[in-house]
Amino acid sequence: MVESKIRVLVAKPGLDGHDRGAKVIARAFRDAGFEVIYTGLRQTPEQIVAAAIQEDVDVVAISLLSGAHNTLMPKIVNLLKEKGAGDKLVIGGGVIPDDDIPGLKAAGIAEVFTPGTPTSVPIEFIKANVKK
Amino acid sequence: MYDKEKLKQLESAEENYMSRWQKNVEKLAAQGKSAERKGKFVTGSGASVNQLYTPLDVADIDYLENIGFPGQYPFTRGVQPNMYRGRLWTMRQYAGFSNAEESNARYKYLLEQGQTGLSIAFDLPTQIGYDSDHPMAEGEVGKVGVAIDSLADMEILIDGIPLDKVSTSMTINAPAAILLAFYIAVAEKQGVTPDKLNGTIQNDILKEYAARGTYIFPPAPSMRLITDIFEFCSKFVPNWNTISISGYHIREAGSTAVQEVAFTLANGIAYVDAAIKAGLDVDTFAGRLSFFFNAHNDLLEEVAKFRAARRIWAKIMKERFKAKKERSMMLRFHTQTAGSTLTAQQPDNNIVRVTIQTLAAVLGGTQSLHTNSRDEALALPTEESVRIALRTQQIVAYESGVAETVDPLAGSYYVEALTNRIEKEAWEYIYKIDQMGGAVKAIEQGYIQKEIQDAAYEYQKEIESGKRIVVGVNKFQIEEKAPEGLLKVDPNVGILQAKKLAELKAKRDGIAVQNALDELRAGAKGDANLMPLILKAAKVYCTEGEICDVLREIFGEYTPIQVL
Amino acid sequence: MAIARLITKAENEDPEATIALRQLYPKTGRAFLVGITGPPGSGKSTLTDKLVKELRKRNKTVGVIAVDPSSPFTGGAILGDRIRMSDLALDEGVFIRSMGTRGSLGGLSQASHAAIKILDAAGFDYILIETVGVGQSEIDIVKTADTTVVVTVPGLGDDIQAIKAGIMEIGDIFVVNKADRDGADRVVIELSQMLELNQNMGEWFPPILKTVASRNEGIIQLVEKIDAHKDFLNSSGELIIRRKERISNEIFNLILKRVSVEIMRKLAEDNWENELAEILEKRKNPYDVIDRVIKELLQ
Known part of the structure; x- marks a missing residue:
């Protein structure tokens, strides 16, 4: 067996068009040796989950700055579970108030990264937590 | 700008001023005292900065030709002859959240606090042409702005605000025609005729494709909607700024200062080209084009950027488009401080950043300004944070002294040299985009997106390597408690809006709605100006989503080119 | 899934x-x-x-x-x-x-x-x-x-x-x-x-x-x-020809890959470092070594 690559889906759910962060993190993941699949803008949770399953990614990284995180992030986790893909590591990033983080974690988001976090932090988090 | 003979003396062997200075610098370095802090000094956008600027750096400038007087071509020093000695810039805070009722209260508050213009933020479903009950709107209603589904919402939004006295800016692009129609319709109900209305719609679809993401239709029909608005407003709403060609979001997406100017003006060229192709005379609409720029952290580079942008646009309009009216050559712009520079860490530091950025905008000669609130990296701003942001502008206006004379930084060796460099580098981009067939083609090929993304990734890598210091983020960090008292949008806004929509649909004249939508459909298939048809639909309470759906049916939807 | x-x-x-x-x-x-x-x-x-x-x-x-x-x-x-x-x-x-x-x-x-x-x-x-x-x-x-x-x-x-x-x-x-x-x-x-x-x-x-x-x-x-x-x-009938060629290539490549793994393993376990030194000192020549290795592999 060869060393398996960590595969990450960088997802932009909802209508949010701010993709600077998503694209910067996608490049940083690539430079960390991950295989990155970027969904593009305006994806529904259903589309994201279908892509995550077909691509058999280890990680779903959700970027959201529009304030819709409390609705959309848990929905993605639940759909993944429904489709038998609950083993994927789901992380989130964006303008997310601290108050909302406990709720998101309880909903199954493994970690939430807020503005100003160096890209090395989610990279290390993924390396440490991905189930390989 | 200087006497050539005298300039020579600076470098001449006998006088030896320059070399004496250089020797002094070297001596200090050799002694290990006062060695330079780093190997290379750069601007906020990464352009190299010399140790010292002298008259030699601006020796080639011809004052009248390159700088000139304020209010005169090429408008380097500003578009009005007396700038802020006449009237201060318009203090315009971008606001809007939740539903029309709550936003209306925030606007009234801001006007009471001395704000002089409105700036409406719409939520994403409104910006992308979905009613609040559309499945794609789930979780988004009322979040980044106010939800406006129909004329009924607009009536509430600006209830009690005199539209003949207040100017209103609306950040709306793909469906700009529809929101403008709602606004005109409300004004008429207030007894204010369209010719009395003042304000701006953003209406800049090209930067949506390139950087901001709230597009709906493909480029060709989008450009048609824009030129339809130009034509309609030139006849009926003559004081309305029909477009706000925006570099703000290009910069926020990570571009450099030069790219911000270059890509924005290249987009401007594309709009002017489209309008001329649609048969409009350049001087009938060019005076109503406005711009929107970012005020970033590097104070002097930003001031130079604004000055360079004015000079380039004046040349473009005069030389390329043969505009005759001076007004057509003036680059008038709104500024917003750079949201992406605000940090979630030690958020009060953001007040200081915003102050510097405010100075940049004012010293750069902006016509209006939005100052960001300190808590924007955390959540939507609270009322208190918004007030501090507005006070920042007021302190700069009334206490700092920078508004007391016109373009006070003109003649600074450094600022003039920077202005020249930004102009030169921006032209290089503009020529390159010309060669690609213009901004629309360059965006379709992903060129502009790629340039922005490369710069954004570079910026992030500089922060992470410590090459670029962000106070509180990668230096001078402290342990912090979670901030408290952040603004929360009622999670039930979506449900409430959906209920309002259902009530509206039950109450309105269904036949009139159907007829208006059918007429719009026919118009969209042909080449009628769509603005009167949209206005008619708005008045009979067609919803924004219904109007957009008709246009989607005829125009199709844009599929983005994604570049990574 | x-x-x-x-x-x-x-x-x-x-x-x-x-x-x-x-x-x-x-x-x-x-x-x-x-x-x-x-x-x-x-x-x-x-x-x-x-x-x-x-x-x-x-x-x-x-x-x-x-x-x-x-x-x-x-x-x-x-x-x-x-x-x-x-x-x-x-x-x-x-x-x-x-x-x-x-x-x-x-x-x-x-x-x-x-x-x-x-x-x-x-x-x-x-x-x-x-x-x-x-x-x-x-x-x-x-x-x-x-x-x-x-x-x-x-x-x-x-x-x-x-x-x-x-x-x-x-x-x-x-x-x-x-x-x-x-x-x-x-x-x-x-x-x-x-x-x-x-x-x-x-x-x-x-x-x-x-x-x-x-x-x-x-x-x-x-x-x-x-x-x-x-x-x-x-x-x-070209489809059959193409597919035959494809599977033939694929089998060949897979065999090659497996065999090369075997060769690497074999070379590693033998007295390979010493043998290399001998080749460099001209006490052995590469060709004899090749023949011997192949012979051993095919046994």
């Missing part, structure tokens, strides 16, 4: 994948394989997207394998082709999988062969394999297709030069995409001139089509040409 996980295992050369492929093999051979290749910027992903939609209109199920290069420095990759196909995500009749080349010699073609078999056995009618037409490993993948579509666009500078090296010979259908741009006709002429110079032309003369994939123009014609080529392959 099972399909997706199995492809991952094949990519990682997990022994479980070989076990599964052994069982799947009898069910393969029903899908029709279409390779799509062309230089960066030729609009391959958009073309693939439209092709899938047209095939879906005809009630065909489609698997897509989109290959992007991995970074030779970090091994990471941005697999960007899926973006253009995001609205296909919820279609049960479509399965899209992105793969990185992962830099290993022959490794990717092995994984993609496996992925093709897995999708084939899963019952997809068509399998589209999309790769950038540069580099030998991508060309190898495309060679595994039944029909190969070579895509180019006007305005790539050295238009034809960009696709000349290596893939001119393997194109069964040529597409000039973005044909609304200036220079499309010139590219068509250049292509046809080059094809006429090709001495090895068989009974099938590759057609050249113009498309504007972003506006869905020319896609129906492309599907028709693919089907025409499919009929040709069937009626001429």
Whole structure:
């Protein structure tokens, strides 16, 4: 067996068009040796989950700055579970108030990264937590 | 700008001023005292900065030709002859959240606090042409702005605000025609005729494709909607700024200062080209084009950027488009401080950043300004944070002294040299985009997106390597408690809006709605100006989503080119 | 789910994948394989997207394998082709999988062969394999297709030069995409001139089509040409020949790979370092050593 690559889906759910962060993190993941699949803008949770399953990614990284995180992030986790893909590591990033983080974690988001976090932090988090 | 003979003396062997200075610098370095802090000094956008600027750096400038007087071509020093000695810039805070009722209260508050213009933020479903009950709107209603589904919402939004006295800016692009129609319709109900209305719609679809993401239709029909608005407003709403060609979001997406100017003006060229192709005379609409720029952290580079942008646009309009009216050559712009520079860490530091950025905008000669609130990296701003942001502008206006004379930084060796460099580098981009067939083609090929993304990734890598210091983020960090008292949008806004929509649909004249939508459909298939048809639909309470759906049916939807 | 996980295992050369492929093999051979290749910027992903939609209109199920290069420095990759196909995500009749080349010699073609078999056995009618037409490993993948579509666009500078090296010979259908741009006709002429110079032309003369994939123009014609080529392959017996050649190559490569692992192992366990020193000191010569090693291996 060869060393398996960590595969990450960088997802932009909802209508949010701010993709600077998503694209910067996608490049940083690539430079960390991950295989990155970027969904593009305006994806529904259903589309994201279908892509995550077909691509058999280890990680779903959700970027959201529009304030819709409390609705959309848990929905993605639940759909993944429904489709038998609950083993994927789901992380989130964006303008997310601290108050909302406990709720998101309880909903199954493994970690939430807020503005100003160096890209090395989610990279290390993924390396440490991905189930390989 | 200087006497050539005298300039020579600076470098001449006998006088030896320059070399004496250089020797002094070297001596200090050799002694290990006062060695330079780093190997290379750069601007906020990464352009190299010399140790010292002298008259030699601006020796080639011809004052009248390159700088000139304020209010005169090429408008380097500003578009009005007396700038802020006449009237201060318009203090315009971008606001809007939740539903029309709550936003209306925030606007009234801001006007009471001395704000002089409105700036409406719409939520994403409104910006992308979905009613609040559309499945794609789930979780988004009322979040980044106010939800406006129909004329009924607009009536509430600006209830009690005199539209003949207040100017209103609306950040709306793909469906700009529809929101403008709602606004005109409300004004008429207030007894204010369209010719009395003042304000701006953003209406800049090209930067949506390139950087901001709230597009709906493909480029060709989008450009048609824009030129339809130009034509309609030139006849009926003559004081309305029909477009706000925006570099703000290009910069926020990570571009450099030069790219911000270059890509924005290249987009401007594309709009002017489209309008001329649609048969409009350049001087009938060019005076109503406005711009929107970012005020970033590097104070002097930003001031130079604004000055360079004015000079380039004046040349473009005069030389390329043969505009005759001076007004057509003036680059008038709104500024917003750079949201992406605000940090979630030690958020009060953001007040200081915003102050510097405010100075940049004012010293750069902006016509209006939005100052960001300190808590924007955390959540939507609270009322208190918004007030501090507005006070920042007021302190700069009334206490700092920078508004007391016109373009006070003109003649600074450094600022003039920077202005020249930004102009030169921006032209290089503009020529390159010309060669690609213009901004629309360059965006379709992903060129502009790629340039922005490369710069954004570079910026992030500089922060992470410590090459670029962000106070509180990668230096001078402290342990912090979670901030408290952040603004929360009622999670039930979506449900409430959906209920309002259902009530509206039950109450309105269904036949009139159907007829208006059918007429719009026919118009969209042909080449009628769509603005009167949209206005008619708005008045009979067609919803924004219904109007957009008709246009989607005829125009199709844009599929983005994604570049990574 | 099972399909997706199995492809991952094949990519990682997990022994479980070989076990599964052994069982799947009898069910393969029903899908029709279409390779799509062309230089960066030729609009391959958009073309693939439209092709899938047209095939879906005809009630065909489609698997897509989109290959992007991995970074030779970090091994990471941005697999960007899926973006253009995001609205296909919820279609049960479509399965899209992105793969990185992962830099290993022959490794990717092995994984993609496996992925093709897995999708084939899963019952997809068509399998589209999309790769950038540069580099030998991508060309190898495309060679595994039944029909190969070579895509180019006007305005790539050295238009034809960009696709000349290596893939001119393997194109069964040529597409000039973005044909609304200036220079499309010139590219068509250049292509046809080059094809006429090709001495090895068989009974099938590759057609050249113009498309504007972003506006869905020319896609129906492309599907028709693919089907025409499919009929040709069937009626001429060429399909059997191609597939025989393909499986022969695949077996050869797999054997080679396994044997080379054996050789490395063998060399490592022998007194290899000392033997190398002796060769360097001219006390032994390489040729005798080679003969001995092969003899031992074959025992």
